[in-house]
Amino acid sequence: MSKFHLRSPDRLLACGALVIGLMHGAPGAAQQSYPTKTITVIVPAAPGGPTETVARVLLPAMGKALNGQLVVENLGGAGGTIGAGRAARAAGDGYTLYLYHIGHATFPALYRKLAFDPIADFEPVGRIVDAPMSVVGKRTLGPDNFNDLVSWVKASGKNASMANAGIGSASNLCGLLLSQMFQTEVTPIPYKGTGPAMNDLLGGQVDFMCDQTSNTAGHVRAGKIKIFAVTTRSRVPTLPNVPTLEELGLKNFELSAWHALWAAKGTPKPIVEQLSKALQVAINDATVVQRFNDLATAPIRNEDATPGALQAWLKAEIDRWGPIIRATGQFAD
Ligand code: MLT
Numbered sequence: 001m002s003k004f005h006l007r008s009p010d011r012l013l014a015c016g017a018l019v020i021g022l023m024h025g026a027p028g029a030a031q032q033s034y035p036t037k038t039i040t041v042i043v044p045a046a047p048g049g050p051t052e053t054v055a056r057v058l059l060p061a062m063g064k065a066l067n068g069q070l071v072v073e074n075l076g077g078a079g080g081t082i083g084a085g086r087a088a089r090a091a092g093d094g095y096t097l098y099l100y101h102i103g104h105a106t107f108p109a110l111y112r113k114l115a116f117d118p119i120a121d122f123e124p125v126g127r128i129v130d131a132p133m134s135v136v137g138k139r140t141l142g143p144d145n146f147n148d149l150v151s152w153v154k155a156s157g158k159n160a161s162m163a164n165a166g167i168g169s170a171s172n173l174c175g176l177l178l179s180q181m182f183q184t185e186v187t188p189i190p191y192k193g194t195g196p197a198m199n200d201l202l203g204g205q206v207d208f209m210c211d212q213t214s215n216t217a218g219h220v221r222a223g224k225i226k227i228f229a230v231t232t233r234s235r236v237p238t239l240p241n242v243p244t245l246e247e248l249g250l251k252n253f254e255l256s257a258w259h260a261l262w263a264a265k266g267t268p269k270p271i272v273e274q275l276s277k278a279l280q281v282a283i284n285d286a287t288v289v290q291r292f293n294d295l296a297t298a299p300i301r302n303e304d305a306t307p308g309a310l311q312a313w314l315k316a317e318i319d320r321w322g323p324i325i326r327a328t329g330q331f332a333d
Helices: 008-023 050-066 078-089 103-110 146-159 170-182 194-203 213-221 269-283 286-294 307-328
Strands: 039-043 070-074 096-101 122-138 161-164 187-190 208-212 225-230 256-264
Touching: 039 050, 039 078, 050 070, 050 096, 050 122, 050 194, 050 213, 050 256, 050 269, 050 286, 078 096, 078 103, 078 256, 096 103, 096 122, 103 170, 103 256, 103 307, 122 146, 122 170, 122 194, 122 213, 122 269, 122 307, 146 170, 146 225, 161 170, 161 194, 170 187, 170 208, 170 307, 194 208, 194 213, 208 213, 213 225, 256 269, 256 307, 269 286, 269 307
Parallel strands: 039 070, 039 096, 161 187, 161 208
Antiparallel strands: 096 256, 122 208, 122 225, 122 256
């Protein structure tokens, strides 16, 4: 007899434990109805950028809460409209999600023709995090403070290059607002995301951009790029020496790239609710909180990580940005 052979009472106990395990849905034996396969999360921007960063921080914790796996699919281009369009056409079975940001609210004002309706063609799950934006420049750029940057841009005009992630991106929105303020046209350089845009800023091929702190703060701390200002109403706690645009005299220049999660249209309500609950668990996970804090982003409250709160927020943001964007005269076909 093997020394590991169970004696009879132990055998009975083990059998009992197995039955109880099955009844209570123990790992490996559970008959869970959702998710039963991998969930794809469309990130409508190139790899290595701030939207993907939010996804990479959040999704492992959401997967844990759902007892499932979520994988990122990067579908960058056209300011996020390519990925958003794909998500809008996906089957509403809970296996295609879409993670984007404030850009989702600016699409209707920026595009004359949009292949989807940002409200009607998605099932809202909830908001995730707010990412402050920052005006940053290549390390070798002449100006060292925001006022000097403004003078330099005015003097340089079209010779100044400003990166963005295409019409509909957060960097495009911020750049539009800044250009209005500079009262001069600079040369916009569009990328499929600010991941590749940041590579060019680090390499000195582009002069400056306005991008989320989740993509800039690390490079600023490492002294690889210059930072001139943040776009939030108050200073970003993890970048305490950086002035806000409001402090610099730009009244009401407040811009934060809120991120949110949607499911494909028609996803059953119980699944959307399950996703929203998993989102709430994830945004309170200690590792997620720490990582978002390191990225200089601001956490959101549980009550904002719900379908109803996201839908109301999205409608309000579409109404807020529509007239501001239309006043700039920029739109795409
Ligand atoms: C990205 O992840 O690249 C962002 O979407 C960039 C942006 O919107 O500016």
